[in-house]
Amino acid sequence: MARFVIRRVLVMVALLFVISLITFLLFIVALPNGNPAAMIAGRLANPAEVHLISVKYGFDKPLYIQYVKTMANIFNGSAYSYQSSFNVDQEIVAGLPATASLALGAGIIWLLTSIFVGTLAAIKAGRYTDRLLTVLSMVGVSMPPFFLGAILIYYVGYKGGIIPLGGFVPWTQGLGQWLWHLIAPWLTLSILFIGIYSRVLRSTILDTINEDFVRTARAKGLSERQVLVRHILRCSLIPIVSLWGLDFAQVIGGGAILTESVYNLHGVGYLAFQSVGHLDTVTLLSIVMLIALAVVVLGALTEIAYAFLDPRVRLQ
Amino acid sequence: MSVFPRAESELVLEATEAAELPTGAGPYKLAWRRLRRNRVALAFGVLFVVILVLCLLAPIYSHDIAHIGPDATPYTFTIGHKTEFVISATGVPIGPTWHLGAFFLGADGNNRDVAVRLLYGGRNSLEIGAVATLITMLLATICGLLAGYFRGLTDGIISRTLDVIWAYPAVLLGIVLGTVLAVHGIGPLHSTTLLSTAFVIGIVYIPYVAKPIRAQVLALREREFVDAARQQGLSHVRIMASEILPNLASTIIVFIPLMMANAILTEAGLTYLGAGVRPPNPSWGTMISDGINAIPAAFHNVLIPGIMLVLAVLSINVFGDGLRDALDPRAKIRIGKE
Numbered sequence: 049m050a051r052f053v054i055r056r057v058l059v060m061v062a063l064l065f066v067i068s069l070i071t072f073l074l075f076i077v078a079l080p081n082g083n084p085a086a087m088i089a090g091r092l093a094n095p096a097e098v099h100l101i102s103v104k105y106g107f108d109k110p111l112y113i114q115y116v117k118t119m120a121n122i123f124n125g126s127a128y129s130y131q132s133s134f135n136v137d138q139e140i141v142a143g144l145p146a147t148a149s150l151a152l153g154a155g156i157i158w159l160l161t162s163i164f165v166g167t168l169a170a171i172k173a174g175r176y177t178d179r180l181l182t183v184l185s186m187v188g189v190s191m192p193p194f195f196l197g198a199i200l201i202y203y204v205g206y207k208g209g210i211i212p213l214g215g216f217v218p219w220t221q222g223l224g225q226w227l228w229h230l231i232a233p234w235l236t237l238s239i240l241f242i243g244i245y246s247r248v249l250r251s252t253i254l255d256t257i258n259e260d261f262v263r264t265a266r267a268k269g270l271s272e273r274q275v276l277v278r279h280i281l282r283c284s285l286i287p288i289v290s291l292w293g294l295d296f297a298q299v300i301g302g303g304a305i306l307t308e309s310v311y312n313l314h315g316v317g318y319l320a321f322q323s324v325g326h327l328d329t330v331t332l333l334s335i336v337m338l339i340a341l342a343v344v345v346l347g348a349l350t351e352i353a354y355a356f357l358d359p360r361v362r363l364q
Numbered sequence: 365m366s367v368f369p370r371a372e373s374e375l376v377l378e379a380t381e382a383a384e385l386p387t388g389a390g391p392y393k394l395a396w397r398r399l400r401r402n403r404v405a406l407a408f409g410v411l412f413v414v415i416l417v418l419c420l421l422a423p424i425y426s427h428d429i430a431h432i433g434p435d436a437t438p439y440t441f442t443i444g445h446k447t448e449f450v451i452s453a454t455g456v457p458i459g460p461t462w463h464l465g466a467f468f469l470g471a472d473g474n475n476r477d478v479a480v481r482l483l484y485g486g487r488n489s490l491e492i493g494a495v496a497t498l499i500t501m502l503l504a505t506i507c508g509l510l511a512g513y514f515r516g517l518t519d520g521i522i523s524r525t526l527d528v529i530w531a532y533p534a535v536l537l538g539i540v541l542g543t544v545l546a547v548h549g550i551g552p553l554h555s556t557t558l559l560s561t562a563f564v565i566g567i568v569y570i571p572y573v574a575k576p577i578r579a580q581v582l583a584l585r586e587r588e589f590v591d592a593a594r595q596q597g598l599s600h601v602r603i604m605a606s607e608i609l610p611n612l613a614s615t616i617i618v619f620i621p622l623m624m625a626n627a628i629l630t631e632a633g634l635t636y637l638g639a640g641v642r643p644p645n646p647s648w649g650t651m652i653s654d655g656i657n658a659i660p661a662a663f664h665n666v667l668i669p670g671i672m673l674v675l676a677v678l679s680i681n682v683f684g685d686g687l688r689d690a691l692d693p694r695a696k697i698r699i700g701k702e
Contacts, residue, residue, distance in 0.1 A: 063531050070528065074544050179404075186685070190677040192629055194636050195670040199654045206660045303533035306633050310656065321637055324539045327547065332540070340531060 060344045063065030064337065071336055072115050075329040087327065099347050105130075122334045131326040136334045140316055144301070146216040149226065149314030150233055151300040158245065159292055165242060166249025166288075167281065173254060180245065193236050197310035200232045214312035223362035233311045237304055241295060245288055252284040259283070274356065285357055293350035294343065301339030391614075398690040405686020409691025412679035415672070419490055422483035429464055430477055434484040434646055437475035441466045450475045457662045470664050472654060478668055486672065488626055492562045492647070496627035497620060501565025504573035505616060510573070510602050523578070526571040534568050535633055542565065542639030558647075561640045573619050580615060584608050614691040621684025622652035625677045632673055648673040654692045 064179050074086075085102035086093070093101075106117055121127035127136040128223060139204040205211045211232045219226040219333030256262065265279045302308075309321055316335055323331035389397075399405065418425075440447050443466050450471045451457050457471040460478075469479040509620055511522040529537065541564040545553050553560045583588065585608065593607045628648075634640030635649030636656070643650060648669045655665030 060531075063527060066524075066528050067531060071540065074540060077544065077548060182685075183682075186678055186681050187557060187674070190625065190629070190674050190681050192632050192636075192652075192670075192673065194633070194656065195666070195674070197653055198652075198666045198670070202659055202663050202666070298533045301533075301538060305533075305535050305539070305637065309637065320536060321539065324543050325538075325638060327543070336532070336536070339533060339536070343531065 053196070056347065057344060060340065060347070064340045067336060067340060068119060068333055069115065071333055072118065072329060073111075074258055075327060075332070076114075084327075084329065115234065118330060118333065122330065122337060127330045127334060128326050129323070129331050131323070131328040131331070133172065136331050139319060140334060140338060143319045145218050145312060146313045146314075147302055147304070147308070147317060148300060149216070149230055150237065150313060151296060153230055153234040154237040154241075154304075155292070155296045157234055158241040159288075161238065162242045162245035162249060163281075163285070163288065166246035166268040167253065167276070169246060169250040170253035170257075171276075175334070178250075185243040187247050188239040191239060191292060193240060193304075193306045194310040196239060197236045197307065199231070200236065201310070204232065214310075216313045216315070220333060233307055233313060236311070237299070237307045245291060248285060248291065249288050252287055255279055256280050256284045258363065282357055286354060288348050289353050289357065293346040293353070297346035298339060300346075301342035302335050303339055310353040373644065395614075395690040399686060402686040402689065405652065405683050405689075408679040408682035409686075412676065412683060415486065415676050416490060417482050419486035422480070422487055424481045425483055430468065430480050431465065432477045432480055432683060434481050435644055439475065455661070457665070459662070459664050460668075469668050470649070470662070472665050473658050473662065478651075478665065481646045481651060482648075482669055482672055485648050485651050485669065486676070488558055488641065488645060488647040489631055489649065489673070490676070492558050492565065492631045492641070493624045495559070495562035496565035496631075497623045499563060499613040499622050500569045500573055500627070501620060503566070504570045504619075505576040505577060505609075505612065507570065509581055509612075510578025512578040513585055513600065513604055513608065514583070519578070522574075526574055529568065530571040530575075534630070535637070537568050538564055538630060538634045539637050539639035542634050546639070546642070556642065556645075558641060558645060561631055561634060562627075564634070564639075566628045568630070569623060569626060573623065575617060576619075577612060580612060581608055584611055606690065609634075618684070618688045618691055621680045621687060625680040625684065626676055628673065628680075648676075 065165065085105065085107045087097050088105070089098045089101050105122045106114055118127065125135070125137040128134065129136050129139065132139075165181055169178045172181075173180045174352050184325075189241070200211065201213055212229050215229060217225040217229050261283075262275060262279055265275045270278075298304075302320045304315075305317040307313070308315045308317035312318075316338065318337040320332060322328075323335070386407070401652040422434075432438070438450060440449055442448070443461060443463050448458065450467070451473075457473055457475070458467055461467050461470065467477055467479070469477075469482060472478055507522050507526065511519040531539075542561065545560045545564065549560070553563055588609055590603060593603045598607075631640055631647060632649035632652060635647060636653040638653075641647040641650050643654075651669035652666055652673065655662070655667075655669065658665060
């Protein structure tokens, strides 16, 4: 187990390195004349000013030195945005409450709802309930989050006045306000995942039903309910948990860019979107690192959850 | 290897089955039969064809029925003998008139006809979806085949490269590549063509298809018929193309609608974030994001392209689901055992 985790972490560190390098190079290639200094200096700058800036930021150095310095700055907490000159790490930390609130609430909603929906569809497989749930999950999968967000904001928020028109209120300023601002984003983000997860869970349950240990459980005289919850569901949850770990990691690292943008939640995803628009390499690099870090940590936690759910994993 | 006894029994089984059955129905014929029985999937398949045909007929609608181009910005229009303003004095564009000849689905914030743009935009969205799917499927099949067949170093290089793409969140990688191409075009890929967006989406989704194909090739290359082909002295390319590839066909067919639906959704998402299709090119994504920027005025500018997008994607998804059930008989057995 420990060796497995260590190897996984090493692979992820290597991946992080390659991803950061590619992101860095992509943006150096993309910047006008390969010189970010001209962009930072603005349109009205004279060559002397551009030169000063490029010396200050180290753009006159070779690429590999620039890369090492940028990465070192990101991990030291002394990286500054090319666009706004703010400290990047502080900006990300400022965005974390919004993103974490979105991810935690939505993550819980989509996990629990899809377990319920998927189980219900599997129990009623082939009947009308199953077909209705299948169609609904198809609609969920086919709905772009920003379209659903726009509909909720317009009809429920603007016309109905029930939800706010977007924005984020930290929980320190009142739990009620926090909840009120987050309900619509949570629902919007969850719908998509519920659609995917409930379909996966349904087919896994239908596979598991025919396993030997389920027959044994029934033969022992357990009630249908006990067989379902303790044996079938416990085993069928494994693919769901691994999907959830990866998706949750991406959302908490700022991957829910569309949802954060349409609801004007100034979280990490919104910051990522803006930094791409401004060709702000440093900020984008930091966020990509954060997402990858979240994926590593959540991946390790998922492994532990596996062992808890399926005793066979522990034996190996 | 222990595969030989099984192979023999399979051969015997096939021989007796062939003797008992009158004429053999191939797997694809069987799949088609199963698909024909799935009314819901067929209905949604027809819906998609209708949307596709409507979008292809965009120039005819624009020229002969609506008498207005997708980029025309008139200030007034006439229904019967009444002349009306396209955008009211308070700056709100007119909603659906339900008159086929004049602003059937209303106007957008730039005085343009929503119905005409909806069809032209659909052409672009579907075209991007199709080209992106083609890129994904082609490259993913090649990567999966090479990695699974040669294993070792080839597999290592291809799989690690795909891991890098995989580890990036899809939308984030999409906007990064989209922005880079927009600022610094590479050859035919630059900010004003639809090809850039299709290319970006095509690249982003390669690992999602290549990984399952690689896994399947890894299993297929151990099978007896591949051994037989190798004994015959066929070249690697020949074995991959004529022995392994036909066995991947059903997986590839199942992935096509899935990727198409995904690509159309991603186009809309990237465009909403400003890294996809750029104005003045219409697409469902540009129309929705223009509409969202104008909220709360003229919500039909969000609703109409949005509904069209959801309908198109939903129809592809439901049809694709039926296609998977038809091509993967195990799915039927699963439900049959219930």
